[in-house]
Amino acid sequence: MSQIRAFLAIDLDNDLKPKINKIIKQFKQIDTRIKYVELLNLHLTLKFFGEIDSDGLKLLENKIENVVSEFKPFNVKVKGCGVFPNNNHIKVIWIGIDEDSIIKELHDKLDSEFVKLGFDKDKKFSTHLTIGRMKSAKNRNQVESVIEEFSDIEIGEMTVNNIVLKKSTLTPSGPIYEDLKVFEL
Template sequence: MSQIRAFLAIDLDDDLKPKINKIIREFKKTDARIKYVDLVNLHLTLKFFGEIDTEGLNLLEDAISNVLGEFDSFNIKIKGCGAFPNNNRINVIWVGIDEDSIIRDMHDKLDKEFVRLGLDKDRKFSTHLTIGRMKSAKNKNKVKSTIEEFSDVEIGEMEVTKVSLKKSTLTPAGPIYEDLKIFEL
């Protein structure tokens, strides 16, 4: 039985990536130890599955397809910047999603189906796009100031027209993502 590392995601529109790259460049000026997400990989994770059996992939795809069949395409606003767990203890730097009720509804319905299939329920879901991970506390105050500077930044709007089931292959150079199946809304 083979396994793959997989997750379900909404990819960021290419025309918004230069605006996020400007924010990343500002964080790079802090000279902090941050591992940045490659622009090509920017996405909003709806569910991280971890290692899953490829034999059960059809069941998973059917469940996703059934739930997403209830949804039409919709618009979201990419806005704001913050950190997990918080601005004083920075592990993850993210940009946010404004007006995210449709995404939350989508996540909750998907998660209910995934639990029915025997997968773990998400403890807490937060709509965000990870842009970097802090590797040490070096220059934390500069990073905190940059987060605060961009806390209300307006990045732009995008239409969500599809959701992708992705395979993630970890490499020393960073993860490589491959679409296994794309679900049109």
Template sequence: MSQIRAFLAIDLDDDLKPKINKIIKEFKQIDTRIKYVELANLHLTLKFFGEIDTAGLELLEEKIAKVVSEFKPFNVKIKSCGAFPNNNHIKVIWVGIEDDSIIKDLHDKLDNEFTKLGFDKDKKFSTHLTIGRMKSAKNKNQVKSTIEEFSDVEIGEMTVNNIVLKKSTLKPSGPIYEDLIVFEL
């Protein structure tokens, strides 16, 4: 039996990527080590499965399709910039979602189904798009002030029409994502 590294995601609309790229360019001007997410890979993770057996993909697909059938396409507003765990101890730089109630509802219903398949329930779920991971504390105050500068940035709106089960292959140059199954809302 083979295994793959997989996750479930909402992809970012292509027309919003240049706006996020402008924010990334501001961070790139700071002399520090941040590993940025490739624009093509920007997404909102609904569930990270880790290594899963390909033999179980059909069961996973059934659970996802069942939940997705309860949802219609919906709009989300991409807004704000912040850090995890917080602006004083920066590990992850993210862009947020303004009203995430539908996404949280979708996540919770999916998570409930996934626990029936033996996956752990998510202890913390936060709707965000990771744009970078801070690798060094060098010039942390500049990074913090740039995050604060973009704390209310408005990126734009997008319609969520589907969610995607993705395969992630880790390479030294960064992860390569491959769409396995697209679930239309």
């Protein structure tokens, strides 16, 4: 039985992508190695499943449908810029999501259902959009300056109407995402 690499996500509203692209352009002016997420791939990951087969997908879809039926569409603010794990050792550059209490509740309910299917419980969950992964410490102070400049930036608001089960195909030029199923809230 064939396996696919899958994850569950909230896609970023297209209206907000140009503002995030302006931030990415500021980072691109720095002489350092950052692998950027393609604008069309920007999303908030609710759960990464790894490799699963078609039977596993069906089980996941049932669990997801049951949980999302309890939720209505909600608004979130996209704002701020930061890093993981910290400024001394930057691995991930992210854009923040405000109003994470509803997202956290959605995540936690989904995660507890996924645990019943044998998936590991998420130890840490953070509402963020990864925009880049730092591959070198070169000119880290300049990267920190851009992060500081955008730490409180208000990017905009979006309505979360659905969550998406996605397939991820890894390629040398970066991942290719394909929507497997959209679950309306």
